[in-house]
Amino acid sequence: MIHIVLLEPEIPQNTGNISRTCAVTGAHLHLIGPMGFSIEDRWLKRAGLDYWDQLEVFTYDGWDDFRAKHPHVRPWMASSKAARSYCEAPYEQDDVWLLFGKETKGLPEALLESDPERAVRIPMRPGARCLNLSNAVAVVVYEVLRQRDFSGLQEQGKLAR
DSSP: OOOEEEEEEEHHHHHHHHHHHHHHHHHEEEEEESSSSSSSSSSHHTTTTTTTSSOOOOEEEEEHHHHHHOOTTEEEEEOOOOOGGGGGGGOSSEEEEEEBBBTTTTOHHHHHHGGGGGGEEEEOOOTTOOHHHHHHHHHHHHHHHTTTTTTTTOOOOOOOO
């Protein structure tokens, strides 16, 4: 199982897009507050289209609430400040937890410093700050799936030749 964890997401459209990625890949979505929107937000619902009934969504009051409910989870933390590329990480556990920070600030430095070997980055051009959050989630989720030979996903079809 892949678990996507968003720490204090701010933009409902990003979370809606991420929910769609979760639905089509079978990942669970974990939302850690405070959030910059309500999960009833119309932009969130619109971005997620009609996929909301196809995914598991869990909410938490804050980081301490999440840690209390998942004390043994050691997530992979996505950050532009990480030394290791997301492609170099071995996503071998049965349950893979991927943690992403808020759109405007990313993950807190203290959190990244607490377990630096679990921090991964998506390579970008020098001077670029970061990818859009929903794009970053999709990139890393599909790397986890690629490393697992896309197990559990059905091929939709092939182009006619």
